Amino acid sequence: MSLLAVFLFLSSFFMNPNVSAHALSASFTQIEFNPSETKMTFSLDVLSVIESMGGDTDNNGVLNEKELEALHRRLEEWIDDCVIVEMNQKQQEGNLESLTLGKKGDKDVVTWTFHFPAFTHGQTISLNDGLYTQSTGGTNYVNLITSKHGSEVSQAVLQGKNRTWTILLTEQQVQQQADPTGNGGQSTPTSPSSTAPKAPGASLEESPSPSQPASQSTDTNSGRFSFFFLGMHHILTGYDHLLFLFALLLRKQTFKQYAAIISAFTVAHSITLTLAVLGWVSLPSRLVESVIALSICYVAVENIFRKDVRYRWILTFIFGLIHGLGFATVLQEMELPKSNLAFSLISFNVGIEVVQLLLVLLLFPLLKMLHQVHFSRQSVTYGSIAISLLGGFWLIERLFM
Incomplete structure (x- = not known):
């Protein structure tokens, strides 16, 4: 036995x-909240792109500029359908500025750069990642999110069934967009509550979002476990x-x-x-x-x-x-x-x-x-x-x- x-x-x-070695599909999302616009870059490893969309005509395991250009429309539609940005539960249409090949460390990635209208305080911004959710065989996929707003930086890890990241912009954060120091040009240390990594669905303010009843407000403490679960996921895969x-x-x-x-x-x-x-x-x-x-x-x-x-x-x-x-x-x-x-x-x-x-x-x-x-x-x-x-x-x- x-x-x-x-x-x-x-x-x-x-x-x-x-x-x-690491059967992992990884994407990297960076969102920058600026006074005039919101910029989002979404990067996905090239191998995952090829496995999902094809396009590797010479079968060498990478994409070149010509192959990327041939896939351009399909890749744009794919991410438009799967990665959704919402403001107060209303889907926002972003303008695709560029679709490029690049590097994340030693990893080849495809990067989509989108521009959205500026968001203001009191608005709840959500990102819903639907990549691979229809996969019957399952996938080892994570989305590593970095959000920048003024002097504050927060991070989150989306994986498994937790595919929604939410942030409630406060008035102080919006003021910091115009003055990144948040203090009239004087450096202000970032508070631990704002810099701790956020879990999927966690907001930067311990209050319910407009789309949630007070009894269903997100527990911000759950954000402390984002990297703990990422470590577990990483060794299991x-x-x-x-x-x-x-x-x-x-x-x-x-x-x-x-x-x-x-x-x-x-x-x-x-x-x-x-x-x-x-x-x-x-x-x-x-x-x-x-x-x-x-x-x-x-x-x-x-x-x-x-x-x-x-x-x-x-x-x-x-x-x-x-x-x-x-x-x-x-x-x-x-x-x-x-x-x-x-x-x-x-x-x-x-x-x-x-x-x-x-x-x-x-x-x-x-x-x-x-x-x-x-x-x-x-x-x-x-x-x-x-x-x-x-x-x-x-x-x-x-x-x-």
Whole structure:
């Protein structure tokens, strides 16, 4: 029975058509409230655009200017239909200024730039993201939103079924649009309540929006969990991180050894996650993702051929430093403001650790049962072979495709 559980776990990776290092479709929305107009840019990774709309005529996995031009009308209509801006529950028509190719870190993106009329205080502005909501197979999609209004910056993460972001403009915020310092040219520190990341549906003011009864006002405290849930989502869709962790735990070890492995991985990836988000460490994403795949292969091969794995925590720490750079990618692309940086980073990391701990607690009794049967060694060997094959596939894909 334990052997069956192991192979079912592994087969889920092989049979999932969306398996990749980070099977994630990511969009980046930036909204700037100005006195004369409201500007919105919406960026989506090129791979997601190709998967949804086609247009990659030379089948090289990227779009060039000619291919983008051929898709222009369809792309405009697609986002017009799926990404809706409302003012007091009335849909607003934006003017598309440009549709361009660009970069978010190492990621190729398509960027739509829209202009809307200026909004004023007392108005409730909403963004409804309908991308992939009709997908029957589900998708790992997040929309990372940054809103700028005067000196204030707020952020939100839309994912899963939470696809609506709402902000209630106050009179003070509108005044700050004309005077970005909000204090007659004197710098004013941004309050924690206004700079904390906002959850989908959270407003910048603890009062119900005009479209909501008072009893249904949004709890602004829920915004504090946006990056916590993003961290959970990121590791749950990072199949390579999960498989690396599983490979480390697959061999029979003492509880002390298991604890040392988990601690080493946690400390290592927390270090490089922090350094990368702060901009102190930077490596090409292709290199990082390739080394992550290599780490899976190495541990799997070690499971097969090495008899003594007592000091595996050292290996875990070394590879964990690289995995931390992989975790950092999504936050680097979001360009977190300094006022939110520490809180967002800690929340994101805690989300990762919670999922990691829950998975270990789930796997530990299964592995204990596995190691009590007479064919446990064969199970570890066959499981490690399967892991090494998948890791090798990812390694080749990331190096040469």
